[in-house]
Amino acid sequence: MLRRVGLRGEAAIVGIAEYAPQRRYSGPRRFMLEQWADLAALALADAGLRPADVDGLVCANVRESEQFVPSTIAEYLGWKVNFAERVDLGGATPVGMVWRAAAAIELGLCDVVVCAAPGRPTPSLPPDQPRMWSPFGASSNVMGSPQAEFDIPFGNVAQNVGYAMIANRYAHEYGYDPRATAKIAADQRTNANAHPDAVFRDVPITIDDVLASKMVADPLHVLEIVMPCAGGAAVVVASKDVVRRTRKRPVYITGFGEHLAHKTPTYTEDVLHTPIGPAAEQAFSMARMKRSEVDCVQLYDCYTITVLLSIEDSGFCGKGEGMRFVAEHDLTYRGDFPVNTHGGQLGFGQPGLAGGFTQVTEAVRQVRGEAGDRQVPDCEVSYVSGTGGIMSEQTALIVQGG
Amino acid sequence: MSTVPLPRPRPIEATEPFWSALRSHRVVLQRCGACATWIHYPRRRCTACTSEDLRWEEVSGHGVVSTFTVARQPTHPAFADEVPQLLAVVELDVGVRVTTTLTGVDPADVHIGMAVVPSFDDGDDGVTLLRFTPA
């Protein structure tokens, strides 16, 4: 018997808030709980909802609390919630938050869920205070961690080299067109140039600029790699009943998927069949939608190779055809396959863990028709991906206008 | 000179036989006594069948480069003296893959599929790292 998996498509994103990304943050430093309260207030105002309406929250880390994060946030904001989650999926977290919120709503647990990820600098703390981040980035150097024992001692740390090794493996199996991966960065930059808040709004780049930029880890050039910035975002997800009293066009969550099997790519069975494959398959089948029905895609883009693999493994072209697909399609907001219409994190900015929210908020703006100069005409459906670690965990989301 | 100390492995009880073999310039890996699956890194239970009957077997340590990259910027300040870092994943002939670095080879000469053999790097701290060099 076939098991019916998933959502009925009755929960919608009804509010968003996003701090404009900044390469050099000039504003006041705020604790993450303070940023959480601020972002939540802005997102609720966008939705036209009141704090008393909130009965669910989804968070990630906050610097002020190592544990008991959801209850700390609920208390700080004065919320009483029936559903509280802390998501730990790296860059896949924001998409993971949104589908969890939708699922909790469809289960009937709650009606209004706020998801947020602050990403502005926090006040500097006295030296006796615990450090929030490991000096080895996303790798754990704590004794007993497999990374500490088998990866970090070789210098296999942070993300660049992991993605570079995936790109080289791709080159070996399917061939590599450096102009195609560079085109991803260049096309997305064209999109960023049409977004008033993008950190690179004033700086166009060409394929040749990308190829002439510094090589960081072969074959990845510096212009193919995200640079961190300050920012942050929040999203309000609400039930069908609540949607009626919100202000903006509801953006329904009709499909999602999530898949993960490794932390370090060394130990995965096939590094080129990425987790977004099964995640996307589930999302599209849940939404009962074909790839061709998607009007724009917002793909997590920590690196250009991430976008390439996400186009392929999400099923927009065949395996091994990604380079040709990118070369033959216009990925800009004016193009025949619009990708990361806000510029992606490569062009808009990567505000820490909130980086993945930039793809969610852009999908919402496109479906609402609020994307200004970069608006994709008649945008009804957007596909969003999230990626954490080194293609370690990936999440997929399909949103549709109501 | 980098002033940041290099991160070094700290073997735990479950992994000690692996490290102790490397000290004597041998490579041993875990193999499941119940289902014959090779396992790396070492664990307490088989990832395929959950058996605790994991046995240590010596292997040649020969393998091929599964993928690699040349890091032109240090991946962490501790590795500043090693740039360009020649990071690789090597697939051993029994099928498991290990994170490593390549030594004794010009970065321009490295290619995926290249046959490699162990190059035991004995540290002052009594830990030997399993690096690889062209066969």
Ligand SMILES: [Zn+2]
């Ligand atoms: Zn077994």
